[in-house]
Amino acid sequence: MDETPKKIKVDSVNRNTLSKQVVxxxxxxxxxxxMKPGEKLPTEMELMEILNVSRPVLREALSSLESLGVIHRKTREGTFFNNKISSHPFSIMLSLAHDNLQALVEARMALELGLITMAAEKISDEELKRLKQTIDEIANNKDSNYSEADLEFHRIIALSANNPIVEGMIDTLIVTLVKINSEIKFREPERxxxxxxxxxxxLEKRDPFEAFHQMFLHLDYVRHKVLKEYPKMPPLDK
Structure with missing residues (x-):
């Protein structure tokens, strides 16, 4: 009778998976x-015991939450949930999907396409001037290192929508843009x-329909470029 142990195969739990579970x-x-916004979290030792994880895993999770604006740390006082979490409705969802690039790209599209139509009706002459300056900065850049100017272009548009309800979403949008930009392997300044x-x-013509159309063409181009290059995602058909 063959008593050779049966070989089984399971996926190992890596540190990134544990960190995400802690988040x-x-x-x-x-x-x-x-718990409620503004309340103090248990200490690190207490959280390690409650969650049954090591200190490095816990600290990695806390760093992710802090970078997304969900928590903040006070020296000698501890870690607290932010009071204004309710004004950042996408922060929590972003923290849960921070490694899902396709979801981040789609969330960016949904938010920016809404903001651009409001911006077309509200953007000021001064904001248009600053917008033009970012385009000039990209044109004058010699080494294709223009991510800051690119980021500022989208930030100006988002803020020009001038809506207090969506204002809290803009910080989350910027975090999303930084993540997406980090995945771009080569830049095409002319495009x-x-x-x-x-x-x-x-926007200069105050045309929301045309602004929406042009923003969609831009974001759709970025979507295909980023996801096609992203190793965890299957190539997209054009």
Missing amino acids: ENIIQLLVSGQ TIQHHTAIYQA
Whole structure:
């Protein structure tokens, strides 16, 4: 009788998976109502015991939550949920999906396409001037290192929508942009300038329909470029 042990195969639990689980569990404290915005979290030792994880895993999770604006740390006082979490409705969802690039790209599209139509009706002459300056910065950049100017272009548009309800979402949008930009392996300044100029001209005409159209063309181009290159995602058909 063959008593050779049966070989089994299971996926190992890596540190990133544990860290994400910790993020989800801490956020659940808010979702379930066990804790409220502004309240102090248990100490690191208490959280390690409650969650049954090591200090490096816990600290990695806390760093993720802090970078997303869900928590903040006070020297000698501890770690607290932010008081204004309710004004950042996407922060929690972003923290849960921070490694899902496709979800981040789609969330960016949904938010920016809404903001651009409001911006077309509200953007000021001064904001248009600053928008044009970012395009000039990209055109004058010699080494294709223009991510800051690119980021500022989108930030100006988002803020020009001038809506207090969506204002809290803009910080989350910027975090999303930084993540997406970090995945771009090569830059095409000519294409960026072309897209940004078309968006600028639509905003200058105060045309929300054209502004929406040009922003969609730009974001759709970025979506295909980023996800096609992203190793965890299957190539997209054009």
